[in-house]
Amino acid sequence: MNAIQETIQTMAIDAKKAAQKMIGLSTESKNRVLLRMADALMEQKEFIRRENEKDLESGRKKGLSNAMLDRLNLSDKVMASMINGLQEVAALPDPVGEVTEMVKRPNGIMVGRMRIPLGVIGMIYESRPNVTVDAAALCLKAGNSILLRGGSEAIHSNLALARVLQDCLAAENIDAAAIQVIPVTDREAVTYMLGLEEQIDLIIPRGGEGLIRFVAENSRIPVLKHYKGVCHVFVDETADHDMGINIVMNGKVQRPGVCNALEALLVHEKIAAGFLPKVGDALAKAGVEIRGCVKTCSLLPYAKPAADSDWGMEFLDLILAVKVVPDLDAALQHIVNYGSQHTEVIVTNSYANGQRFLREVDASAVMINASTRFSDGGQFGLGAEIGISTTKLHAYGPMGLKELTTRKFIVYGEGQVRA
Amino acid sequence: MNAIQETIQTMAIDAKKAAQKMIGLSTESKNRVLLRMADALMEQKEFIRRENEKDLESGRKKGLSNAMLDRLNLSDKVMASMINGLQEVAALPDPVGEVTEMVKRPNGIMVGRMRIPLGVIGMIYESRPNVTVDAAALCLKAGNSILLRGGSEAIHSNLALARVLQDCLAAENIDAAAIQVIPVTDREAVTYMLGLEEQIDLIIPRGGEGLIRFVAENSRIPVLKHYKGVCHVFVDETADHDMGINIVMNGKVQRPGVCNALEALLVHEKIAAGFLPKVGDALAKAGVEIRGCVKTCSLLPYAKPAADSDWGMEFLDLILAVKVVPDLDAALQHIVNYGSQHTEVIVTNSYANGQRFLREVDASAVMINASTRFSDGGQFGLGAEIGISTTKLHAYGPMGLKELTTRKFIVYGEGQVRA
Numbered sequence: 001m002n003a004i005q006e007t008i009q010t011m012a013i014d015a016k017k018a019a020q021k022m023i024g025l026s027t028e029s030k031n032r033v034l035l036r037m038a039d040a041l042m043e044q045k046e047f048i049r050r051e052n053e054k055d056l057e058s059g060r061k062k063g064l065s066n067a068m069l070d071r072l073n074l075s076d077k078v079m080a081s082m083i084n085g086l087q088e089v090a091a092l093p094d095p096v097g098e099v100t101e102m103v104k105r106p107n108g109i110m111v112g113r114m115r116i117p118l119g120v121i122g123m124i125y126e127s128r129p130n131v132t133v134d135a136a137a138l139c140l141k142a143g144n145s146i147l148l149r150g151g152s153e154a155i156h157s158n159l160a161l162a163r164v165l166q167d168c169l170a171a172e173n174i175d176a177a178a179i180q181v182i183p184v185t186d187r188e189a190v191t192y193m194l195g196l197e198e199q200i201d202l203i204i205p206r207g208g209e210g211l212i213r214f215v216a217e218n219s220r221i222p223v224l225k226h227y228k229g230v231c232h233v234f235v236d237e238t239a240d241h242d243m244g245i246n247i248v249m250n251g252k253v254q255r256p257g258v259c260n261a262l263e264a265l266l267v268h269e270k271i272a273a274g275f276l277p278k279v280g281d282a283l284a285k286a287g288v289e290i291r292g293c294v295k296t297c298s299l300l301p302y303a304k305p306a307a308d309s310d311w312g313m314e315f316l317d318l319i320l321a322v323k324v325v326p327d328l329d330a331a332l333q334h335i336v337n338y339g340s341q342h343t344e345v346i347v348t349n350s351y352a353n354g355q356r357f358l359r360e361v362d363a364s365a366v367m368i369n370a371s372t373r374f375s376d377g378g379q380f381g382l383g384a385e386i387g388i389s390t391t392k393l394h395a396y397g398p399m400g401l402k403e404l405t406t407r408k409f410i411v412y413g414e415g416q417v418r419a
Numbered sequence: 420m421n422a423i424q425e426t427i428q429t430m431a432i433d434a435k436k437a438a439q440k441m442i443g444l445s446t447e448s449k450n451r452v453l454l455r456m457a458d459a460l461m462e463q464k465e466f467i468r469r470e471n472e473k474d475l476e477s478g479r480k481k482g483l484s485n486a487m488l489d490r491l492n493l494s495d496k497v498m499a500s501m502i503n504g505l506q507e508v509a510a511l512p513d514p515v516g517e518v519t520e521m522v523k524r525p526n527g528i529m530v531g532r533m534r535i536p537l538g539v540i541g542m543i544y545e546s547r548p549n550v551t552v553d554a555a556a557l558c559l560k561a562g563n564s565i566l567l568r569g570g571s572e573a574i575h576s577n578l579a580l581a582r583v584l585q586d587c588l589a590a591e592n593i594d595a596a597a598i599q600v601i602p603v604t605d606r607e608a609v610t611y612m613l614g615l616e617e618q619i620d621l622i623i624p625r626g627g628e629g630l631i632r633f634v635a636e637n638s639r640i641p642v643l644k645h646y647k648g649v650c651h652v653f654v655d656e657t658a659d660h661d662m663g664i665n666i667v668m669n670g671k672v673q674r675p676g677v678c679n680a681l682e683a684l685l686v687h688e689k690i691a692a693g694f695l696p697k698v699g700d701a702l703a704k705a706g707v708e709i710r711g712c713v714k715t716c717s718l719l720p721y722a723k724p725a726a727d728s729d730w731g732m733e734f735l736d737l738i739l740a741v742k743v744v745p746d747l748d749a750a751l752q753h754i755v756n757y758g759s760q761h762t763e764v765i766v767t768n769s770y771a772n773g774q775r776f777l778r779e780v781d782a783s784a785v786m787i788n789a790s791t792r793f794s795d796g797g798q799f800g801l802g803a804e805i806g807i808s809t810t811k812l813h814a815y816g817p818m819g820l821k822e823l824t825t826r827k828f829i830v831y832g833e834g835q836v837r838a
Binding site for chain 1: 439442443516522524528530533535537538616620621635636639641659661662665666668669673755775777778779781782783784785786787788789790792793794798799800810811812813815816817825826827828829830831832833834835836837
């Protein structure tokens with residue numbers, strides 16, 4: 001074992017020990033330390049800014065793009081949002097300890113399920129240092145330890161934030177190993193971490209598809225991930241046209257760079273001639289490039305012909321693939337072929353088609369008459385979001401506090417034994 | 420890609436297509452085909468027996484142990500239990516389609532969760548051919564396809580059973596690829612299968628620890644597994660002695676070869692002198708070998724001194740490790756050090772100690788005053804069990820039909836878009 005491996009293994013063992021002690025932590029203690037962290041970030045603003053400046057400075061030297069530098073920057077706005085986030089997480093209900101499905105079995109034992117922390121969460125992320133605080137807050141509230149491995153470009157910021165958070169843990173008599181930033185930025189650190197299945201219960205990667213694939217392919221620990229969001233809206237024959245236009249515009253234009261933005265529009269052929277020019281004009285006016293099927297192009301002179309690769313493409317930009325389909329079945333098949341199991345929407349006034357779409361589409365969020373942009377932990381009422389899962393095990397869709405927990409069986413007996 | 424890989428990939432792709440069609444399958448169709456399968460197994464008894472005899476014959480030639488041959492044998496009793504199992508699964512409530520946690524968000528959208536099938540389950544198992552039918556029935560009822568890869572020694576039996584089941588699927592117009600036995604028995608088949616993450620959603624291995632470790636270490640697909648059950652009973656200071664004796668005897672003696680059998684007894688030192696000789700005599704009378712700590716040996720002349728390796732050992736035999744501990748804290752720490760996150764029991768009359776044990780012990784089943792042997796899907800009321808999970812993601816403890824499903828978000832809107 002080399003020095004890097006030894007460092008990380010020690011941290012993981014410490015994280016596991018801390019997690020064992022956190023099982024019995026009261027909601028009150030967890031909330032108190034979260035609020036203390038919010039205060040501490042305010043008080044330690046100058047220290048954090050200084051450390052953040054080191055990352056920004058070396059980023060500028062390395063010639064990082066403005067977008068990258070912007071993500072790195074712990075501006076007043078980002079600081080305020082981290083502080084606000086801590087306060088919000090403190091205000092959320094504690095998922096741990098809830099007992100459900102308690103039943104009395106024929107022999108008289110009572111069997112139920114108690115919600116418990118998962119244990120140790122490994123978070124692997126890229127340039128945004130605010131993830132350090134946001135993820136640590138959610139993991140702490142759910143009673144978990146967190147081992148954070150951020151990008152090398154944000155290392156000073158991440159370590160500074162962790163120091164502030166750890167001081168708060170210590171001040172509240174909670175094991176400071178509950179929140180740790182791995183100081184090693186080599187990729188070897190990630191690979192080694194992904195093999196520590198004895199200590200780490202769950203890995204959550206956040207970043208580009210490259211990082212996520214690397215993590216998924218190298219992890220011996222379960223991974224909750226989503227690669228991309230290729231969200232479709234199907235505007236059905238019976239759709240209200242204005243509603244369809246609103247939902248399409250909101251999905252594509254409101255924030256095109258995120259995973260729940262709209263990437264492809266499917267239109268029922270019976271309304272194509274009436275609906276497509278209206279939505280097309282609105283899109284064109286908003287600067288959206290349309291890549292259409294043959295029928296779309298015949299109706300919209302400004303549409304470009306779609307290449308095969310445009311179906312199923314996550315543009316993350318003002319570009320929309322548009323296809324005319326003969327019926328609901330064809331729309332469903334298109335989504336099977338090109339969807340990413342993220343978010344799929346039907347705009348319809350048909351009860352039967354709406355219900356069928358809801359039931360049959362295999363995606364983490366399926367909607368009738370609403371914007372894809374609602375596919376989000378906050379919008380769904382989960383309180384806060386640690387990520388989105390498009391794999392089906394454990395969690396499917398936006399993940400909140402509950403998804404950072406699991407349930408064990410509990411039994412109350414009176415001396416029963418098995419016959 | 421070689422011929423083996425091609426075979427398996429084709430089967431997996433077919434399984435995925437079948438799964439997509441099964442999303443919309445009614446409970447009625449699923450139950451009808453399950454009952455038809457029960458009838459067909461009865462009708463095809465002779466065919467199945469002939470094929471099973473081929474496996475038994477080659478097993479005898481290979482010199483398999485009697486225990487192994489017994490596991491291979493599709494006796495009348497095993498056939499009856501498979502048939503009965505199919506009928507029981509047909510009678511279980513369908514988990515798919517249930518909508519829960521539906522709430523109205525401030526903007527008026529209704530957000531809830533709908534229970535859906537997982538997709539394709541890969542089952543990797545050893546010599547018992549009845550697993551083919553038991554697992555297929557549960558997966559089918561939960562709306563999943565299943566790809567079965569049994570041991571080479573049972574290949575004729577497994578293929579025969581699959582043929583009978585597939586004929587039933589076809590007769591009910593369900594894609595026969597919903598239940599497939601992989602005809603290739605090379606280990607390469609398993610390794611290749613474990614890489615098909617695009618097609619297979621979940622792997623469940625069933626067999627010895629060697630098989631399970633191999634699967635866990637080589638899988639790119641999520642695995643639900645348990646390596647072993649090292650279950651403890653802690654008899655607290657306030658325990659009723661007779662209750663303690665009953666629970667210990669039931670855990671150790673009723674069926675010592677299973678994972679929820681008792682492997683270690685912890686006794687509070689304040690009652691050791693009174694309790695240990697009584698339970699020790701009962702154990703000795705039942706032929707149980709006691710491997711005790713120094714104090715235990717001083718109280719029980721027939722106890723052997725425990726070696727370090729006896730703590731945390733899964734004996735699966737009439738052997739019990741026994742330790743005297745100073746208090747609840749020491750018992751909890753012993754379980755942290757040596758438990759396997761399977762099942763842990765406290766026998767106590769102290770409200771505070773019982774609640775603390777229930778809350779703090781990290782195991783998939785934690786019990787007060789009941790036998791470890793209740794840790795079982797059937798005993799817990801899940802209806803049937805596809806396995807036990809001692810990993811915390813997705814399922815922790817006995818897994819029933821619900822654990823073969825997941826939930827997606829559904830949204831009912833009226834044209835809402837995000838501000």
